[in-house]
Amino acid sequence: MISGRTSLPEHVTVKAFVIVPLVAVAVAVPFAWGWGLSWIDVGLGAFFFVISGLGVTVGYHRLFTHGSFKANRALRVALAIAGSFAAQGQVTTWVADHRRHHAFSDRAGDPHSPWLFGTGPRALAKGFWHAHMGWLFDREVTNSQRFAPDLLADKDIRMVDRLFPLWIAMSLLLPGIAGGLITWSVWGGVTAFFWAGLVRVGLLHHVTWSVNSICHMIGERPFTSRDKAANFWPLAIFSFGEAWHNLHHADPTCARHGVLRGQIDISARVIWLFEKLGWARDVRWPTSARLDRLATAK
Template sequence: MTTTNQAAHAPLSPAAQPQPTYAGSEPFPTTPAPVELQPRAGQVAITAVIVAFPFLALVLAVVVLWGQLIGPVDIALAVALYTVTGLGITVGFHRCLTHHSFTPAPSLKVVLALAGSMAFQGDVISWVATHRRHHAFTDRPGDPHSPFRYGTTLRGQLRGLAHAHVGWLFTSDTTPAAKYAPDLAADRAMRAVSAAFPALCVMSLAVPFGLGWAIGGTLRSAIAALLWAGLIRVAVLHHVTWSVNSLCHMIGERPFRTRRHDRATNLWPLAVPSFGESWHNAHHADPTCARHGVDRGQIDLSAVVIRLLQRAGLATDVRWANPTRLEGRRK
């Protein structure tokens, strides 16, 4: 047999094998991850701490400490840091860096990346790469956190909901930054912010601790601020963000047409805590639009911030909603 014929009859590699057609209701096909892509025990442990510890702090505070270790200063600090880090995710990581909804001034780009990193949701380059991959394969094989991963039966959807909310963080399904975020990987400033992620997480907790001590003057006040404006603030923002991944693909309205298999929804109860991210169906219908709450009465605080940045000259080339294009996608 000639070399050409040998090549023609050689078995295809897994990547080159014809992929089965996805119909939209069956579980996603799975293949074992190579050993080198399996998460290391240390990585799993760190993820578990980041995910679980803030939530355990929330449970402890509600059950044991409510009314005993909280005051107006703690609430004010929690709201302020929730807003700063939350907008770092929504305006910075998501609308600016992932979708290029606007062009930021160089200094603003770094500030947004720093603020988003302090939300404990991963380094900026990995976050952007994962989210771009989510849009490339929304609710079909390849989506890293679709709630339909295990099919559309009741059991499959419940299992998928848990996977989309938090389970995907513990899988070996890594997203290569070189493929999905080459622009950020080539950006020296973004590489520096990405490398500083652990230190920024420490700072995210040190800031409320230090402010609590400076304002209250006691270790008790510092610990209270750390608990409420640090750990509990992180836990709440975690679950609001993850709810966009999970609930906003299963519950809510779908006024706009999206790509085949894309089940993104608008879920109004999350609009304020998510800073407008829960108008998810509109976002998936027009991903680069700077405003997600495109209909009358839909609160989108991230879009308000982008408008203010635009007026201040810090954001240019803002991609606001095009009414004609939106109406063409409305059901």
């Protein structure tokens, strides 16, 4: 098992990679305000960010990858389409990659571990890039027959996968159409397409990729797992609870990742709501006894 500790030089290096890009984005937004960014763009961007983000976290991840709960047919299809709106790949491809990640987490065979190249500054830089997005450009295609045979056999999911280009087009065009109709102007449609379409997809990509990279490099590890998965609280809200990554790798099928006091897990709350509405069943909620067994010895 890879050690859960991170040395001070490694910690500083990782923080530099994490903080600098976020500062750059934060500085760019005020420059755009009043020229090409409005509250309508922000509102539409937030709406589509939530829909597509929960499609990934609740649908792609907790439902289709790990079977944390069962959903009725309408909800399964809706979550598959919502996840497709994030433009992170077809349901089956995404699930196959993520199941392979868990099968070989932080070891050879993991498609996006940051720890495959060593622990020195240069190795960490290469590892961060690889885990964050480099693996997408130079990767071995995951065998879906091996890692996602259940989805290949699901006719509803096969249909959603076939229509993936349509979902991408809708994800990018619907914000622009809504912005144009709300402002009754072409410019309103253009800015909404840019911010609530393109930029929103890009931001969501980096939130998801940050779970792959940051949450396997720094953070708290209150539960025992066989890898370096950690909790990184600054990402918790934007990732809808996915950044409580340590518990997830300690107990992958658990429907709630943020199980400790103060850990907000929006995805788990959405699953809870689906359960109350009768749309979801057999939810794998955490139990005190299991959490006690998984807790890291102090």
